[in-house]
Amino acid sequence: MAYGIPKYGQKAANFGLKDYAGLGIAGSFGIISAIMADMRQADDASALFVINKWVASGTQLLGVDYNLPLYGVVLGLMGVGAASVFYFQPVTMRGAYAQGFGILAALMTLMPSDLGVPLDAPDGYNDLEELPDVHTRLDGQANTDLVYAGGSSLGMGFTDMLQPAVYQPAQAQPKQSQRAAATTGYTVELVIKFPNGLKREMNTMMRAGTLRGRLHNPATKKTYNIFRSSGAVMHVHDGNSEIHISTTVPGTKENTVLWVRLEAAGYAIAVESFEAELGDNGAWAVDMKPSKVPLFVQRFGKSYWF
Numbered sequence: 001m002a003y004g005i006p007k008y009g010q011k012a013a014n015f016g017l018k019d020y021a022g023l024g025i026a027g028s029f030g031i032i033s034a035i036m037a038d039m040r041q042a043d044d045a046s047a048l049f050v051i052n053k054w055v056a057s058g059t060q061l062l063g064v065d066y067n068l069p070l071y072g073v074v075l076g077l078m079g080v081g082a083a084s085v086f087y088f089q090p091v092t093m094r095g096a097y098a099q100g101f102g103i104l105a106a107l108m109t110l111m112p113s114d115l116g117v118p119l120d121a122p123d124g125y126n127d128l129e130e131l132p133d134v135h136t137r138l139d140g141q142a143n144t145d146l147v148y149a150g151g152s153s154l155g156m157g158f159t160d161m162l163q164p165a166v167y168q169p170a171q172a173q174p175k176q177s178q179r180a181a182a183t184t185g186y187t188v189e190l191v192i193k194f195p196n197g198l199k200r201e202m203n204t205m206m207r208a209g210t211l212r213g214r215l216h217n218p219a220t221k222k223t224y225n226i227f228r229s230s231g232a233v234m235h236v237h238d239g240n241s242e243i244h245i246s247t248t249v250p251g252t253k254e255n256t257v258l259w260v261r262l263e264a265a266g267y268a269i270a271v272e273s274f275e276a277e278l279g280d281n282g283a284w285a286v287d288m289k290p291s292k293v294p295l296f297v298q299r300f301g302k303s304y305w306f
Contacts, residue, residue: 023096024082030100031081035074038108039296043209044225047111048073049304056305067303074300077104116214117224119247121231123187123280185250186276190215190226191242191285192262198240199266210265210295216306217249219256223306224249226260254278259306260286267291269298 015023039046052073059066081100090096192213198205205211206227213226224247232247249258255277262270268291274284291298 026093026096027081027100028078030097034104045113047108052304071300118228118230119232190245212263216259
């Protein structure tokens with residue numbers, strides 16, 4: 001049956017090249033609308049990021065050393081929406097738009113979300129009571145920096161809400177949960193520096209999706225959500241200008257390369273790597289660079305391969 005000939009004997013529609021192009025564009029706009037709705041509603045759990053990750057994995061399997069940025073995935077999905085009109089054969093622009101929107105909406109509903117694995121506690125302690133000297137300054141007085149540990153889930157695919165700790169002198173801390181001395185991975189203190197400070201409180205930005213972070217270990221193919229904790233310890237220093245995160249990334253290889261992606265409103269998205277060895281690796285500093293480009297726009301220029 002030729003394109004545009006409805007079923008049940010209705011009058012055939014005569015389409016030309018301009019009609020095909022118009023229907024294809026309408027289908028593509030339906031795809032874009034579904035993408036915007038998904039990114040707005042699902043936030044960090046958007047299916048678009050998962051699709052980008054799967055595309056990157058596929059290119060690696062084919063031996064192509066190129067991580068497709070997010071805008072490339074969007075263009076590919078728009079192409080699918082434009083081509084789909086030749087299969088479903090809508091006869092109006094409105095129908096083509098609704099068709100494109102529906103196709104991607106169904107695809108994203110079936111797509112599993114990927115929030116990342118929560119960060120573990122550093123080797124040597126499991127809870128806040130076992131922190132070493134972070135509670136006491138050099139002059140012996142109680143530290144006034146904010147310290148976070150653990151937390152309760154906010155649900156809806158957002159990051160965990162971290163509760164502020166009670167400050168006590170370090171020497172008063174009980175140490176009842178010492179781990180075995182054996183090394184279980186790569187212990188590192190991630191130091192995130194914000195020259196202009198955070199725009200709002202850390203918890204507020206995490207809920208709003210304006211503060212995100214992923215840590216990836218290619219050796220185990222595991223991706224961790226930096227701001228979801230199952231024991232990792234976080235300290236906010238110098239007001240809101242630095243965040244220190246102490247954790248141990250599980251692994252057995254003698255050496256590995258850890259990757260981190262950090263997003264914060266008012267700063268450029270940072271993607272950096274760090275060569276880690278089994279055991280204690282000390283501090284890993286990441287300097288965030290101020291930027292006036294909104295995060296929503298920046299994300300389309302980055303590849304979410306982890």
